[in-house]
Amino acid sequence: MVIVRPPAPAEDTRQRVLDAALKRTGFRQDALIEVLHAAQNSFGYLTPELLWYVAARLRLPPSRVYGVATFYNFFSLKPPGDHTVIVCEGTVCYIRGAIKIAEGLQAAFGAAPGDTSPDGKVSVAIARCLGSCALAPIVVIDGQLIGKTSAEAAVERVRLALGAPAEVAP
Ligand code: FES
Numbered sequence: 688m689v690i691v692r693p694p695a696p697a698e699d700t701r702q703r704v705l706d707a708a709l710k711r712t713g714f715r716q717d718a719l720i721e722v723l724h725a726a727q728n729s730f731g732y733l734t735p736e737l738l739w740y741v742a743a744r745l746r747l748p749p750s751r752v753y754g755v756a757t758f759y760n761f762f763s764l765k766p767p768g769d770h771t772v773i774v775c776e777g778t779v780c781y782i783r784g785a786i787k788i789a790e791g792l793q794a795a796f797g798a799a800p801g802d803t804s805p806d807g808k809v810s811v812a813i814a815r816c817l818g819s820c821a822l823a824p825i826v827v828i829d830g831q832l833i834g835k836t837s838a839e840a841a842v843e844r845v846r847l848a849l850g851a852p853a854e855v856a857p
Contacts, residue, residue: 691743694736704729705737709744716745719755723762732763760801760813768803768810770848772841773827777816780824784837788824789813791838796845809845 695702708725712718722745726737733756742752756762772792776785789800789811798804798811817825822834826841829848833841 701729775825779820783824795842
């Protein structure tokens with residue numbers, strides 16, 4: 688029998704949050720996505736140790752856990768960048784230009800959706816409807832929701848978050 692060690696000491700708050708999620712869901716295999724969410728929220732991203740631990744506690748093959756973690760773009764197997772941008776690609780935001788926003792962010796910072804820029808400063812994640820469709824299209828930059836935005840405005844907001852001086856219109 689393979690013994691899988693917890694990713695963090697038992698008294699570590701992140702570990703306690705993950706173990707609480709496992710317990711709350713009754714170690715059910717069909718709660719895999721919920722448990723992976725708890726793991727990512729707690730640890731920031733899904734390390735190989737976390738995936739092995741979740742697989743062992745849910746008695747699932749590690750390949751299945753890895754497959755689910757890589758299938759959904761809201762899971763990340765890499766550390767997040769210094770600044771995170773969530774682009775809503777729900778139906779309303781999609782119709783109002785969400786794809787252009789994601790493309791603009793990628794062109795400006797080199798961060799593809801679901802990935803982090805090569806310098807580790809900006810991560811871009813994609814969400815499906817953040818529940819504020821009246822403000823579409825929406826991005827969330829470092830936890831702050833910004834509605835009725837555009838690719839140019841989103842890029843400028845991220846530049847400001849990175850400490851760059853604001854671009855002054857001629
Ligand atoms: S579709 Fe983006 S908030 Fe609903």
